[in-house]
Structures are given as C-alpha cells and as structure tokens.
Amino acid sequence: MTDETKAHPTARNDEDTTRLATNLYEHVRQLNHATVGPPSLTxxxxxxxxxxxxxxxxxxxxxxxxxxxxxxxxxxxxxxxxxxxxxxxxxxxxxxxxxxxxxxxxxxxxxxxxxxxxxxINTIHSRATRVREALPTIEVKAHVDDAGVAAAANDFPRPITDPTLLAPPPIGEQNHSIRSRRASTLEA
Structure with a gap:
C-alpha cells in the first residue's frame, strides 16, 4: 500500500485538528518550492x-x-x-x-x-527536445581553460556538477598557465 492510498488518521481532539491545518499550510509552502521548476516540475x-x-x-x-x-x-x-x-x-x-x-x-x-x-491543458504533452548545435561563429581552440565549453554548448543545459564541465587541467599545466598569464600582463 502506498502513502497515497493509506487511510489518514482522523483528528481526535483540537490539537490534532490544529495540526491538520498547520500541515496544510506546510504542504502548500513545500508545493510552492517544488513547482518553481526542475527537477520536481518537468x-x-x-x-x-x-x-x-x-x-x-x-x-x-x-x-x-x-x-x-x-x-x-x-x-x-x-x-x-x-x-x-x-x-x-x-x-x-x-x-x-x-x-x-x-x-x-x-x-x-x-x-x-x-x-x-x-x-x-488536458491534451498537452511533452516532446523530446532537439539537441542544439554549437554556433560556428565561435572559434573552438583546444585550451585547458576551455575544457568544458564545447561540451556545454552542445548539451546545454547541463548541471554545474557535471564532471566534464569541471575537469581540471593536468597538474603540470596548471602552474604553467598561471606563469604565462603573469608574463603577458607584465609585457602589456
């Protein structure tokens, strides 16, 4: 038996009745948060x-x-x-x-x-979304700093926690990119 089909206990006193009204308010508040959008309203x-x-x-x-x-x-x-x-x-x-x-x-x-x-809205349904292609006007370079940009452009929206978007550059190149930025700043 699921939670939806279980019989709800009846209020036995004023305290139980008050609790039901309080729970109603709390459920509406939670529903307000849930209907903001994904993942709970899709x-x-x-x-x-x-x-x-x-x-x-x-x-x-x-x-x-x-x-x-x-x-x-x-x-x-x-x-x-x-x-x-x-x-x-x-x-x-x-x-x-x-x-x-x-x-x-x-x-x-x-x-x-x-x-x-x-x-x-009885006859409205969802359809599969089309995969968006990356715009050809942006030149794609294989820089460490751009590791997840191409993937995000092809599959947007992706969660910020997606490991392909957060892939760190190799350890040897981290220090090199910091030094090269400083050097170019001094030259400018």
Whole structure:
C-alpha cells in the first residue's frame, strides 16, 4: 500500500485538528518550492495533476468553512462563548458569518477556475527536445581553460556538477598557465 492510498488518521481532539491545518499550510509552502521548476516540475502531466488536486482541495475548503461557522453558532446558542472585550457575540458572529460566506464563494470560484485550468491543458504533452548545435561563429581552440565549453554548448543545459564541465587541467599545466598569464600582463 502506498502513502497515497493509506487511510489518514482522523483528528481526535483540537490539537490534532490544529495540526491538520498547520500541515496544510506546510504542504502548500513545500508545493510552492517544488513547482518553481526542475527537477520536481518537468512534465505537463504533473501540472495537470497538481491543478486537479488543488481544485479538489478548494472544493473541500467550502465544507470546512461552513462547518466552522456552524460550530460557532452552536456554541453561541449553547451559551458557551464569551468575548474578551465584552462585545455583542451575535454581532461579532454575524460579521464572521458574512466573511466566511464570502470566503466560501471565493473557494467555489477558485475550485471552478482550477478545474477549468486543468481541463485546458488536458491534451498537452511533452516532446523530446532537439539537441542544439554549437554556433560556428565561435572559434573552438583546444585550451585547458576551455575544457568544458564545447561540451556545454552542445548539451546545454547541463548541471554545474557535471564532471566534464569541471575537469581540471593536468597538474603540470596548471602552474604553467598561471606563469604565462603573469608574463603577458607584465609585457602589456
């Protein structure tokens, strides 16, 4: 059974419920970092899946907001609420209810917009990229300093850690190239 198919534990108390909301925020933050680009976002299918899951999540937010509003109204009716500054609780919860009704409307609109965005890219797929050829206007010389330039031009982009780009010059030539640069600088 994979992590996606495991049943998630239900919240047993307010602390667990708070943890779920905190985890939601953390997951969104991590998703923001993951969708910046490669290596974690390279396929249109991934974008399609993300949009579908975001749409489903915002659909669920409507229910959460409704249930929070209902909870506070029940608590008011049972006379289990107070206010730190002695404001009229009915007035405060009325403003709260209006704000949540607006938020629920936005959540439903966001759900629909995300669903439309997902549907719009339903038929998009990746293609293999063409290998770019090096420009003929640059004269290629076999210098130690240019060790990885030709390879990078042919296969760009390559990771900076690619050993062919970071190949050090032979040890005997390292000191020679430093001396020759100094000598040419003095002559100039």
């Amino acid at each position: 396929l249109p299918a991934t974008a399609y899946t993300i949009l579908g899951n975001l749409s489903a999540a915002t659909y669920g937010l409507d229910q959460v907001l409704h249930q929070i509003s209902r909870f506070l109204l029940r608590e008011l009716q049972a006379d289990r609420l107070g206010h730190d500054q002695a404001e009229d609780l009915a007035e405060v919860l009325s403003r709260h209810g209006q704000a949540l009704a607006e938020a629920r409307q936005h959540a439903r609109a966001l759900c629909a917009a995300l669903s439309n965005a997902q549907s719009a």
